Amino acid sequence: MGRRLWLRPPADHAQRAVWMRAHPFEWLEVSTYPATYSAQRIARAIRSGDRVAVSRHYGPAGAFETRTTSTEGGTTVHARFIGEAVNG
Incomplete structure (x- = not known):
């Protein structure tokens, strides 16, 4: 039997954003979603x-x-921090 994504806990976006800011340009899996x-x-x-x-x-x-x-379980989102936008 396949993995049931609807039982997967939601992504902790605050934690993921903090990690990415501490590790610029490194890809991190945000979460996998059953619907594209x-x-x-x-x-x-x-x-x-x-x-x-x-x-x-x-x-x-x-x-x-x-x-x-x-992916087998849906569509996975990866993200990475590339730096703050610079205003002229």
Whole structure:
């Protein structure tokens, strides 16, 4: 029997953002989502630094990169901190 993702605990985004800031340019698995659209929505929110509940830890916009990969259990989001945006 396969792994049941709906039993998987939610990602601790605050903890992951802190780790990534301490380890710039290193990819970290954020979480695996059973639906591709959910993974893409989270990845977009992380990149944009949108102030919604999940991504409030990832601002400002452009400070993080993301990638998604298809896995046996769904779609996995990875992210990395690339630096704070610089304003002119």
